[in-house]
Amino acid sequence: MKFKSQKIAYYFFALSMLLLILQIVYGFIMGFAHMGYDVLHDFIPFNVAVTTHKNLLVVWLLSGFMGAAYYIIPDEADTELYSVPLALIQFVSFAIVGVVAVIGFHMHWWEGRKFLEIPRPLDWLVALNVILFLANILLTQIKGKKSSTTAWVLTMGLVFIALLYLPGMIYFENISVDSFLRWWVVHLWVEGVWELVMGGILSYLLIKLTGVDREVIEKWLYVIVGLTFLSGILGTGHHYYYTGGPNYWLMIGGIFSALEPVAFLGMTIFAVQMYRKGNKNHPNKLALFWTLSTAIVSFLGAGVLGLAHTLPAVNLYTHGTLVTAMHGHLAFWGAYASLVLAIISYSMPLMTGRKLFDTRNGNLAFWLSNIGMLCMTAAFGVAGVGQVYLERIVGLDFMVVAQELHVHFFVLILSATVFTVGILLYIIDFMKHGLPSEEALGTEESFEAVAG
Amino acid sequence: MLSKRQAKIFFLGGTIFFAVIFLALSVDSLLNGIPKNTNAHLLTEQVARGKYLWERNNCMGCHTIMGEGAYYAPELTRVYSRRGPDYIRTVLNFEGGWGPRGRKMVQYNFSDNEKEDIVAFFEWVNKMDLNGFPADPPLKQ
Ligand code: HEM
Ligand code: HEM
Ligand SMILES: [Fe+2]
Numbered sequence: 001m002k003f004k005s006q007k008i009a010y011y012f013f014a015l016s017m018l019l020l021i022l023q024i025v026y027g028f029i030m031g032f033a034h035m036g037y038d039v040l041h042d043f044i045p046f047n048v049a050v051t052t053h054k055n056l057l058v059v060w061l062l063s064g065f066m067g068a069a070y071y072i073i074p075d076e077a078d079t080e081l082y083s084v085p086l087a088l089i090q091f092v093s094f095a096i097v098g099v100v101a102v103i104g105f106h107m108h109w110w111e112g113r114k115f116l117e118i119p120r121p122l123d124w125l126v127a128l129n130v131i132l133f134l135a136n137i138l139l140t141q142i143k144g145k146k147s148s149t150t151a152w153v154l155t156m157g158l159v160f161i162a163l164l165y166l167p168g169m170i171y172f173e174n175i176s177v178d179s180f181l182r183w184w185v186v187h188l189w190v191e192g193v194w195e196l197v198m199g200g201i202l203s204y205l206l207i208k209l210t211g212v213d214r215e216v217i218e219k220w221l222y223v224i225v226g227l228t229f230l231s232g233i234l235g236t237g238h239h240y241y242y243t244g245g246p247n248y249w250l251m252i253g254g255i256f257s258a259l260e261p262v263a264f265l266g267m268t269i270f271a272v273q274m275y276r277k278g279n280k281n282h283p284n285k286l287a288l289f290w291t292l293s294t295a296i297v298s299f300l301g302a303g304v305l306g307l308a309h310t311l312p313a314v315n316l317y318t319h320g321t322l323v324t325a326m327h328g329h330l331a332f333w334g335a336y337a338s339l340v341l342a343i344i345s346y347s348m349p350l351m352t353g354r355k356l357f358d359t360r361n362g363n364l365a366f367w368l369s370n371i372g373m374l375c376m377t378a379a380f381g382v383a384g385v386g387q388v389y390l391e392r393i394v395g396l397d398f399m400v401v402a403q404e405l406h407v408h409f410f411v412l413i414l415s416a417t418v419f420t421v422g423i424l425l426y427i428i429d430f431m432k433h434g435l436p437s438e439e440a441l442g443t444e445e446s447f448e449a450v451a452g
Numbered sequence: 453m454l455s456k457r458q459a460k461i462f463f464l465g466g467t468i469f470f471a472v473i474f475l476a477l478s479v480d481s482l483l484n485g486i487p488k489n490t491n492a493h494l495l496t497e498q499v500a501r502g503k504y505l506w507e508r509n510n511c512m513g514c515h516t517i518m519g520e521g522a523y524y525a526p527e528l529t530r531v532y533s534r535r536g537p538d539y540i541r542t543v544l545n546f547e548g549g550w551g552p553r554g555r556k557m558v559q560y561n562f563s564d565n566e567k568e569d570i571v572a573f574f575e576w577v578n579k580m581d582l583n584g585f586p587a588d589p590p591l592k593q
Contacts, residue, residue: 030524033524033555034524036554036555038555038556041549041556045513045514045558046513046514046522046524046525047510047511047512047513047514047522047558048513050513050514050522050524051510051513108509108510110510111507111508111510112506112507112508112509112510112511112512112513113507113512114512114520114521114522117510117513149456149460173495173499173500173503174486174487174490174492174495174503175503175506175517175518175577176486176489176490176518176580177482177486179518179520180478180481180482180486215456218456219454219455219456219459220459222456222459222460222462222463223454223459223462223463225463226459226462226463226466226467229463229466229467229470229471230466230467230470233467233470233471233473233474234470234473234474234477236474240481241583241585242518242519242582242583242584242585243518243519243520243582244485244486244489244490244518244580244581244582245481245485245486245489245583246480246481246484246485246486246488246489247583248477249477249481250583252477316584316585316587317587319519319585320516320518320519320520320521320523320527321523322523324523325523387523391589392586392587392589393589393590393591394589394591394592395588395589395591395592397526398525398526398527399526399552399553399555400553402553402555403553403554
C-alpha cells in the first residue's frame with residue numbers, strides 16, 4: 001500500500017467476513033425450514049431468518065464497498081485519507097448500528113418492507129453514518145493531488161447510494177405506493193448505482209492487475225455505466241407490472257429491462273478484453289480470478305437469469321416465486337459478493353505484506369464457492385420452475401406444491417455446504433494474512449503488473 | 453474511434469435523459485395510475501391500520517402480497533376472495549400456530565379490532581387492478 005491510512009479498509013473487510021458467515025447461518029435455517037424442518041420456529045421464525053439473511057447481506061456488501069473506497073480513494077487521489085479518526089468513528093458506529101439492527105430483528109423490531117426492514121430510528125443513524133463516510137471520502141478527493149475517472153465513478157456511486165436510500169424512509173398508507181418507492185431504493189441500487197461502484201472497483205482492479213493504459217480502461221468504464229443507466233432506470237418498470245402501477249410499465253419496463261443484460265455483458269467483455277490485452281505477469285492470481293469471475297458470473301446471474309423472467313408474459317407466472325430467489329442468489333453473488341471478495345484478495349497482501357497470492361486454500365475457496373453457488377442456483381431454479389408449473393399453471397394449492405419441493409431444498413443444502421466450505425477457506429486465508437502492517441508501505445511496485 | 457470525452461457525454465447525457473423520463477412517468481403513476489388501480493378512495497383508516505399491522509408483524513417475511521415478499525407461505529393478494537373473512541380471522545390467533553399441512557405460521561395475539569383491520573386491508577387489496585396478476589392457472593379444470 002502507498003499510504004498508511006489505507007489500512008482502515010481492513011476493519012471493514014473483517015466486518016464483512018464476519019457478517020457473511022452469519023448470513024450463511026440464517027440461509028441454512030431457511031433451507032431446512034423449506035425442507036420441512038422448521039425446528040427453530042419458536043425462537044427464530046422464518047420471517048426473522050429471512051430478514052436477518054437479507055439485511056446481513058446488504059450490510060456486509062456495503063461494508064465491503066466502504067472498505068474498498070477507503071483503500072482505493074487515497075491511492076487514486078494520491079494522498080492520505082482526510083481523517084483517520086473520523087473513519088474509525090464511522091467504522092465503529094456502522095458496526096454498532098448493524099449489530100443493533102440484527103438483534104432488533106430477533107425482538108421483532110422491524111418494518112416488514114422487503115429489504116428495508118431496518119426500523120426508522122436506525123435509518124437515521126445509518127444516514128448520519130453514511131454522511132460521515134462520504135464527507136471523509138470527498139474531502140480526501142478534494143485535497144488529493146490527482147483526480148481520476150475511476151475514483152469519481154466509485155464516489156458518485158456511493159453518493160447516489162446514500163441519496164436513493166431516502167425515498168425508502170417515507171411512510172405511505174397505500175401499500176402499492178410504498179412498494180413503488182421501495183423499488184427506487186432496491187432496484188435503482190442493484191441495477192443502477194451499485195453498478196457504478198462495481199464499474200469503479202473493477203476498473204481499479206483491471207488497471208492494477210493488467211497494466212493496461214488507464215485512459216483506455218476508463219473510456220470503456222463510461223460506456224458501460226452509460227449503458228447501465230440507459231437501460232436500468234426505465235427498467236425499474238419490471239417491478240411495476242403487477243403491483244398496482246399503470247399498464248404502460250408492461251411495455252416500457254419490458255423493453256428497457258430486457259436491455260439491462262447488455263451492460264452486464266459489457267462488463268464481461270471489458271474485463272476479459274483488458275485481461276487479454278494486458279500483460280499476464282501480475283503475481284496475484286487469486287485477485288485476477290475473482291475480478292474475472294465477477295465480470296462473468298454477474299452476467300450469468302443478473303443478465304441471463306434476469307432476462308429469463310423479466311418479460312411481462314413470463315413474469316406474470318414467475319413473479320414472487322422461487323424463480324426470483326434463484327436469480328437473486330446468483331445475481332448478488334456474481335455482481336457484488338464476488339466483487340468484494342476480489343478487492344479483498346487484491347488489497348490484503350498489500351496491506352499486510354504477506355504474499356498469499358496463489359495458495360491451495362485460496363484456489364479451493366474460489367472454485368468451491370463458485371461451484372457451490374451455481375449448484376444452489378440450479379436447486380432454486382428447479383424448485384422454482386416446479387413451483388410455477390404446479391401452482392401457477394396447474395393451479396394446485398401453495399402448500400401442496402411446497403411439500404413436493406422438499407427434495408430440491410435437500411439439494412440446496414448439499415450445494416450450500418460446498419459453497420460454505422469455500423467461504424470458510426477464503427476466510428481462513430483472510431485470517432492468515434494477519435493485520436495490516438506499516439512494513440507493507442511502498443511495497444506495491446514489487447508486485448505490480450508493468451505495462452507491456 | 454470513440455474518445456473518452458465522447459464516452460463521458462454518452463454517459464451523462466443518457467443518464468439525465470432517461471432519469472427525466474422516469475421521473476415524469478413516476479409522477480404520473482403516483483398521481484393517476486396507482487390511485488385508480490388501487491381504489492385509493494376506498495382506503496379507509498381501518499385499511500391503513502391493517503396495512504400498519506401487516507408491516508409491524510413482517511407478514512411479508514413469509515408471505516407474498518402483490519407478488520412481493522418471501523416464498524415460504526401463500527400469496528395473499530386474493531386471499532379475501534379465496535378463503536373469506538372468517539377463515540382469515542381464524543388463522544391469525546390459531547392455538548399453536550396455523551399449519552394444517554405441517555408448515556407453521558406464527559401464532560399471533562391480535563385483538564378483535566386488529567383482526568377486523570387486517571381483514572379490511574385484505575378486502576381492499578383484493579379489489580386492486582394488478583394488470584392481470586395473479587393469473588388464472590391455464591391448466592386448472
Ligand atoms: C446485479 C444485479 C441484480 C441483482 C443483485 C438482482 C437481484 C434481485 C433480487 C434480490 C430480486 C428479488 C426482489 C424482490 O422480489 O424483492 C430481483 C427481482 C427481479 N430481477 Fe433482479 N437483480 C439484478 C439484475 C437484474 C437484471 C439485469 C434483470 C433483467 C434483465 C433483473 C430482473 C429481475 C426481475 C424481472 C425481478 C422480479 C422478479 C419477480 O417478479 O418476482 N434483475 N432481482
Ligand atoms: C448457505 C448459503 C445460503 C442458503 C442456504 C440460502 C438460502 C436462502 C433461502 C432459503 C432464502 C429464502 C427464500 C424464500 O423467501 O423462501 C434466501 C433468500 C435470499 N438469499 Fe440466500 N442463502 C444462502 C446464501 C446466500 C448468499 C451468499 C447470498 C448473496 C450473495 C444470498 C442472497 C439471498 C437473497 C438476495 C435472498 C432474497 C431472495 C428473494 O426474496 O428473492 N443468500 N436464501
Ligand atoms: Fe430490478
